[in-house]
Amino acid sequence: xxxxxxxxxxxxxxxxxxxxxxxxxxxxxxxxxxxxxxxxxxxxxxxxxxxxxxxxxxxxxxxxxxxxxxxxxxxxxxxxxxxxxxxxxxxxxxxxxxxxxxxxxxxxxxxxxxxxxxxxxxxxxxxxxxxxxxxxxxxxxxxxxxxxxxxxxxxxxxxxxxxxxxxxxxxxxxxxxxxxxxxxxxxxxxxxxxxxxxxxxxxxxxxxxxxxxxxxxxxxxxxxxxxxxxxxxxxxxxxxxxxxxxxxxxxxxxxxxxxxxxxxxxxxxxxxxxxxxxxxxxxxxxxxxxxxxxxxxxxxxxxxxxxxxxxxxxxxxxxxxxxxxxxxxxxxxxxxxxxxxxxxxxxxxxxxxxxxxxxxxxxxxxxxxxxxxxxxxxxxxxxxxxxxxxxxxxxxxxxxxxxxxxxxxxxxxxxxxxxxxxxxxxxxxxxxxxxxxxxxxxxxxxxxxxxxxxxxxxxxxxxxxxxxxxxxxxxxxxxxxxxxxxxxxxxxxxxxxxxxxxxxxxxxxxxxxxxxxxxxxxxxxxxxxxxxxxxxxxxxxxxxxxxxxxxxxxxxxxxxxxxxxxxxxxxxxxxxxxxxxxxxxxxxxxxxxxxxxxxxxxxxxxxxxxxxxxxxxxxxxxxxxxxxxxxxxxxxxxxxxx
Numbered sequence: 001x002x003x004x005x006x007x008x009x010x011x012x013x014x015x016x017x018x019x020x021x022x023x024x025x026x027x028x029x030x031x032x033x034x035x036x037x038x039x040x041x042x043x044x045x046x047x048x049x050x051x052x053x054x055x056x057x058x059x060x061x062x063x064x065x066x067x068x069x070x071x072x073x074x075x076x077x078x079x080x081x082x083x084x085x086x087x088x089x090x091x092x093x094x095x096x097x098x099x100x101x102x103x104x105x106x107x108x109x110x111x112x113x114x115x116x117x118x119x120x121x122x123x124x125x126x127x128x129x130x131x132x133x134x135x136x137x138x139x140x141x142x143x144x145x146x147x148x149x150x151x152x153x154x155x156x157x158x159x160x161x162x163x164x165x166x167x168x169x170x171x172x173x174x175x176x177x178x179x180x181x182x183x184x185x186x187x188x189x190x191x192x193x194x195x196x197x198x199x200x201x202x203x204x205x206x207x208x209x210x211x212x213x214x215x216x217x218x219x220x221x222x223x224x225x226x227x228x229x230x231x232x233x234x235x236x237x238x239x240x241x242x243x244x245x246x247x248x249x250x251x252x253x254x255x256x257x258x259x260x261x262x263x264x265x266x267x268x269x270x271x272x273x274x275x276x277x278x279x280x281x282x283x284x285x286x287x288x289x290x291x292x293x294x295x296x297x298x299x300x301x302x303x304x305x306x307x308x309x310x311x312x313x314x315x316x317x318x319x320x321x322x323x324x325x326x327x328x329x330x331x332x333x334x335x336x337x338x339x340x341x342x343x344x345x346x347x348x349x350x351x352x353x354x355x356x357x358x359x360x361x362x363x364x365x366x367x368x369x370x371x372x373x374x375x376x377x378x379x380x381x382x383x384x385x386x387x388x389x390x391x392x393x394x395x396x397x398x399x400x401x402x403x404x405x406x407x408x409x410x411x412x413x414x415x416x417x418x419x420x421x422x423x424x425x426x427x428x429x430x431x432x433x434x435x436x437x438x439x440x441x442x443x444x445x446x447x448x449x450x451x452x453x454x455x456x457x458x459x460x461x462x463x464x465x466x467x468x469x470x471x472x473x474x475x476x477x478x479x480x481x482x483x484x485x486x487x488x489x490x491x492x493x494x495x496x497x498x499x500x501x502x503x504x505x506x507x508x509x510x511x512x513x514x515x516x517x518x519x520x521x522x523x524x525x526x527x528x529x530x531x532x533x534x535x536x537x538x539x540x541x542x543x544x545x546x547x548x549x550x551x552x553x554x555x556x557x558x559x560x561x562x563x564x565x566x567x568x569x570x571x572x573x574x575x576x577x578x579x580x581x582x583x584x585x586x587x588x589x590x591x592x593x594x595x596x597x598x599x600x601x602x603x604x605x606x607x608x609x610x611x612x613x614x615x616x617x618x619x620x621x622x623x624x625x626x627x628x629x630x631x632x633x634x635x636x637x638x639x640x641x642x
Contacts, residue, residue, distance in 0.1 A: 003029055006211040007069030007547035008037075009112045013133065015126060017195055018059060018118030022133050025115050033550060034632060037068030037112075038480040039095040040564035042084035043571060045115065046093070047636075052574045056088035056187075057170060057194040059119035065106070065161070065200065066113035068482030069548050070540075072104040072208055072289075075220050076227055077484035079104055079288040083161075087186040088194075089172045089344075089393060090412035090436050092572045094186035097479055099287030100178020102202060105159025109204030120196040125162075127154050128202040138198040142168060145337040146177040154201035162199035163189040164339025166381040170194060171391040173344035173414070177336060180306040181287065184341040186413065186435050211549030219546060223539045224291050231453075231497035232489040237294040238284055240273030242310035245451040247272045249314075252450035252458065253593060253600070254422030256319045256415070258367055259350035260408045263419035263593055265318035271325055276307065280325065292486055298329055308332040314417035315346020320353065321367040331373060338381035344393060345377065347414035351394045351407055352386075361401040405586040410437035411577065420584065420602050421593035423449035425456065425464035427602035429472065431582045432611060434568035440485060443471030447489075448513075453496045455506070456514045459599040463517035465611040470520055474538075477561030481540050490537045524614055531555025563631040566615075566623045570636060579621035582608060 002010040012025040027041070035041045042064040054060040063085045070078040081103025087094025106114070109128050116126070123138040141149050149162040159178070166174035167189030174189030175182050183189070192198075210216050227233045236244055246268055249255045253263035269275060276296060282304055286293035296307025308325075312332045316322065335342050355361040363386045364372060379387030389397055394414050398407035408415040413436025420427030426449060429442025439446065445468055449458040456463060475485050496509075532553045534542040541557035544550065572581075583589070584602055593600035612619065616627030625637045 003032060005029060005032060005069070005548040005550055006209045007073065007544070008032065009107050009110050009206065009208070011111050013111045013114045013128065014117070015114065015133070015135070016117040017120040017124065017135065017197065020135060022135075027112075034560070035564055035567070036480045036544065036560055037071070037482060038066055038080070038082040039084055039097070040476075040480045040560070040567065041113070042066045042082060042095065043093060043564065043567050046084060046086065047567065047571055050086060053576075054086065056086045056091065056094070057190065059117075059195070061086050061191060061194070063116040063188070063191050063195065063197070064113060065102075065116075067103045067107050068480060069544055070482030072107045073210065073216070073547055074289055075483070075543050075547070076224050077287065077290040077292065077487050078482045079290070080479070080482055080484055081106070082479075083176055083183050083188045085188060085191045086575070087413075087435065088170070088190045089187040091575055092411055092436065092577055093434050093568045094188060094191075095435060096176070096183035096185050096188045098176070098178055098181045098183045099290065099484060100159075100161065100181035101288050102159040102161045102178040102200070104288060105202040105204070107208060108206055109202045110206045111202070114200065116195060116197060119194065123196050123198050125153055125198045126200040128200065130204040130206065141198045146339055147337055149199060150177070153199050155203055158201040158203040160199055160201045163192045163197075164337060164381065166190075166339040166391075167193035168198075169381065169383045169391070171340065171380060171383065172393045172396075173341040174339050175341045177339060180336065182336060182341070184343060185438065189339050210547050212546040216543065216546040219539055219543050223543070226490060226537075226539075227291050227487065229494075230490045231494055232492070233292045233486060237292050237486065237489075240277055241294045241296045241307070242273070243271070243276060243308070243313050244273035246310055246313060247274070249418065249446070249450050250318070252422055254419045254426070254446060254450045254458070256314055256350070256408075256417055256419045258321055259319060259354040259406065260415065260419055260587065261354070261406070263422040267323035268318060270323040271313045271317045271328075273310070276325065280329070281307065287484065290484065292484075294486065300329055300333055305333050306336065309342075311417045312342040312346060315343060316349065316373070319346055319350040319417070320370075320373075322370050324370060327370050327373070331377060334374060334377055338377065340377065340381055343416050344414040345380065346417075347408055348380075348390050348394055348397070349373070349376070351397060351403065352390060354406060355397070355401050355403050358403070360403055361397075407585050408437070408587075410584055411435075411581050413437050418446045419593070420588050421600050423458045424461055424602045424607070425449055425458070425468050427584060427588060428464050428468050428604065428607050428611065431584050431604055431608075432468070433472075434565065434572055440475060441472070443468045444475060444485070445471060452492060455510050457510055460514050461603045461606050462610075463514050463520075465607050465614055466517050466521040466524060469524055469611065469614055472565055473558055473561035475561070476565050477557050478540055480560065480564055481544050481557070483540055487540070488538070493537065521614060526555070528555035528559055531558065559631065563633060566627065566631060567633065567636075569617075569621075569623060573622055579612075579619070582621060
């Protein structure tokens with residue numbers, strides 16, 4: 001159904017690989033108004049189309065590629081697009097966001113999204129050239145790595161998203177690659193592999209129409225200027241990338257070390273973004289339309305490649321007690337070629353090393369041992385030997401070999417690179433994030449508890465439910481609108497970065513922010529009509545309004561994040577998840593990270609009741625009819641689960 005709103009192309013492609021049928025999917029403007037784009041539009045389609053309880057790797061599952069209204073408009077950091085499905089890693093909602101250029105090319109081809117159903121009899125790839133849609137033979141591409149596949153698949157000028165051997169072999173945390181950007185987390189590469197879909201290519205010359213082109217242009221100009229002068233996005237991130245925080249996180253006891261048994265690594269300085277910038281950085285890079293330029297380019301074997309991000313430097317570094325940055329650079333490159341999620345791979349390796357150390361599973365993986373890691377990474381991708389068990393992830397390994405109390409995951413997804421006992425709000429985010437132990441869906445509370453210029457008391461549990469919900473809703477809105485989440489860093493005004501670095505000022509700032517929790521909780525309860533404005537430091541809502549013509553303000557923008565988060569929650573509940581799954585392993589909830597310091601545990605039992613209450617969920621963690629009505633989701637109230 002064509003949309004009355006601008007910013008969208010107004011069409012969603014619907015392809016059935018089993019039958020070869022190609023058509024359009026009827027997406028309503030009401031759903032565009034409620035969920036805007038990206039992961040939330042996709043979740044609504046999955047809610048409407050999927051039968052509960054299906055096997056994520058069966059032909060019954062649906063894979064959805066979805067852009068957002070800001071994708072491809074030239075707004076800052078808007079090459080983003082989303083891939084969603086029922087996750088083979090968790091059985092819960094699966095979605096993965098990337099800054100590769102495929103989403104831009106898809107919109108230029110005239111499509112907002114693509115729905116993939118069924119399973120092809122033999123390997124194929126989908127070629128989208130405006131109205132010419134072809135399912136093409138990919139038998140010669142099957143078995144090739146992601147780099148070879150991109151080079152051989154279709155027009156060199158097309159946008160492409162592809163899988164590697166890990167996706168073909170149904171590794172539960174296989175990724176999708178676009179350019180050199182990764183759709184990590186939740187196993188979307190495995191879903192593509194299960195459908196015999198090696199990749200999708202898209203190209204076209206259609207233009208994205210805007211509702212208010214001149215106003216949009218002026219907003220974007222100011223927005224880019226703000227990002228370029230802000231200390232976080234104009235200085236720190238371009239200089240040091242995501243790993244610029246690594247030493248600070250270690251100093252705050254939140255750096256996963258030796259399978260999350262500690263939060264501090266004595267060799268952390270050898271893995272930092274500062275060290276990378278001084279010794280190995282060739283140049284900066286970045287996603288299309290992004291002024292931040294936080295990506296690293298390094299040299300390997302005489303060629304320039306994508307450099308490592310924070311997560312892999314930690315999880316194959318400190319988490320494995322390895323301080324060799326050059327080795328990690330090589331492993332990071334191999335992970336992308338094979339199509340493996342770096343976060344899950346590193347966490348799986350750390351857990352396997354502790355199982356080995358404790359004699360629960362003799363697998364040859366050891367802390368500090370690096371000579372066999374490259375081979376093990378390949379074994380995971382091809383499910384060879386011990387790689388077959390590693391390919392199923394931490395939860396499955398713990399069920400087979402033991403160690404459930406120290407298996408770092410939530411809902412079946414491996415923890416990202418932050419030790420939650422050093423930042424208990426981040427731990428709450430891990431436990432409540434809809435796709436599992438995700439630092440982004442969880443709210444990225446680490447920025448307020450360890451890395452940012454203004455730090456909350458990391459152990460003050462009473463303040464964390466409100467802050468966590470605020471961050472979860474806001475980051476969800478930004479993602480659904482089409483921006484990179486790093487554009488949220490301007491939420492903190494530049495003056496906070498200029499506060500004198502003294503113990504007194506740090507103490508005072510921490511106290512003020514921590515004990516303002518009541519005002520944060522009050523903000524969460526404000527109705528939309530009391531937030532009819534656009535925040536200068538977060539121009540996202542204004543840009544969406546000018547791009548689409550929607551009646552959008554900050555109140556509607558923020559509530560959209562809350563609405564989408566609740567929809568994902570409903571999807572998970574329908575798939576059998578409940579309050580019992582909002583948890584962390586006992587290592588994090590029952591063992592003190594710092595012996596003798598009772599605060600260094602994640603007090604979920606103290607935070608969760610307040611979190612549920614503020615969310616408007618009942619004691620079972622189910623959104624109530626009252627909150628669904630408030631969010632304009634009355635059509636879901638008749639569902640059996642509510």
